[in-house]
Amino acid sequence: MRALVIGSGIGGSVVATALRRVGVEAVVHEAHDGPAPALGSFLTLAPNGLAALRTLDLLDPVRSAALFPTTRIEFWNGAGRRLGLLDDGSDELDEGLQTVTVMRGTLQRVLAEGARAQGVRIEYGRRLVGFTATDDGVTAEFADGSTAHGDVLVGADGIHSPVRRIMDPSAPRPAYTGLLNLGGCAPPLPVPATPERTMRMVFARRAFFGYQTAADGRNHWFVNVPHPEADRTALAGRDAEEWRRHVLALFADDHPAITQILRASPVDAFRPVGIHDIASLPRWTSGRVALLGDAAHAVSPSSGQGASLAVEDAVVLAACLRDAADPATALRTYERLRRGRVERIVAEGRRRGDQKLVTSRIGVLLRDLTLPIVLRLIALRGGHSWIFDHRVDLADPVPVTD
DSSP states (O other), X not given: OEEEEEOOSHHHHHHHHHHHHTTOEEEEEOSSSSOOTTOSOEEEEOHHHHHHHHTTTOHHHHHHHOSEEOOEEEEEETTSOEEEEEEOSGGGSSTTOSOEEEEHHHHHHHHHHHHHHXXXXXXXXXXXEEEEEETTEEEEEETTSOEEEESEEEEOOOTTOHHXXXXXXXXXXXXXXXXXXXEEEEOOOSSOOOOTTEEEEEEOSSSEEXXXXXXXXXXXXXXXXXXXXXXXXXHHTSOHHHHHHHHHHHTTTSOHHHHHXXXXXXXXXXXXXXXXXXXXXXXXXXXXEEEOTHHHHOOOGGGSOHHHHHHHHHHHHHHHHHHSSSHHHHHHHHHHHHHHHHHHHHHHHHHHHHHTTOOSHHHHHHHHHHHHHHHHHHHHTTTTHHHHTOOOOTTSOOOOOO
């Protein structure tokens, strides 16, 4: 069997690796001309995603490339008052499964290197423009006029997935969450360092700020800004220096550590992107074609689960192709096994993101009063163990139904 994987991001490299492990030849087709090691800011990989990487022998290189472990979140308000602490419990898990923060570009590079080391071929400069699926296979067409044929096609091509658009032109578009995201890194500064293994998140008066101090003293930060929806062209129409001034003004009345970190950061960090999610698609698969990761279920960064869910998808999809009698049944089984969990986490991510939209005086006061109580209740109920304790293992047999 041969699989065409569209997109060499996190999900694409991992699903190609998983497919190789079950005896499926996998070729990754990437639109860009080469790897993008400087792509994006940072993200977290949670225990469920790390455990899935372990089953593919990809855990150690990923952990070696991580910035730092992030097993706790400390919440402050804009005035610098500590509201509470949320421990994800991963420090109590097996060695290697503690939540880590890693640069997105670095993660993609490491996963691509791991895929190639296990026999995966990645072809760059292959921008998908169409595909034709029959009962016998799928033929992909690329912008350079070339084609490729396989038994299945996997769209791991992100939130604005061309595969999704071609597979189902009526599929709902990603929904704007009301927030912009930007992030960067500041040099060592005389500001309160975060406790070890802890990300500090600040519900400021007009925006949301998070940062963690690395062992070398640098502060890795992100900002979520409530903002009307705007497309990428409109956002790019304001230069980075203008965005920098705008963001600094939003935090002008908050704890001065925030603006100290922001002022010390390179101006190129101030290039925002809109945060979107996809609550539910009518279908993730069609015959021999399937969507994976953000292409199927984009989740807000507020969930901390985007990368981990893509890795889980990859392992389950490969196991289904190994155990099902035919590709179409395998892909339908993959969707059945994944949809419920993923959509619940997407909804949780949207709920957390909505808290960042609260900027009214009364709303902020109520949030500051109730958040400590909410955090204690979450801790008493086992935190978010329903997310972190989930495990997928390539060795496990799949309950195939049709």
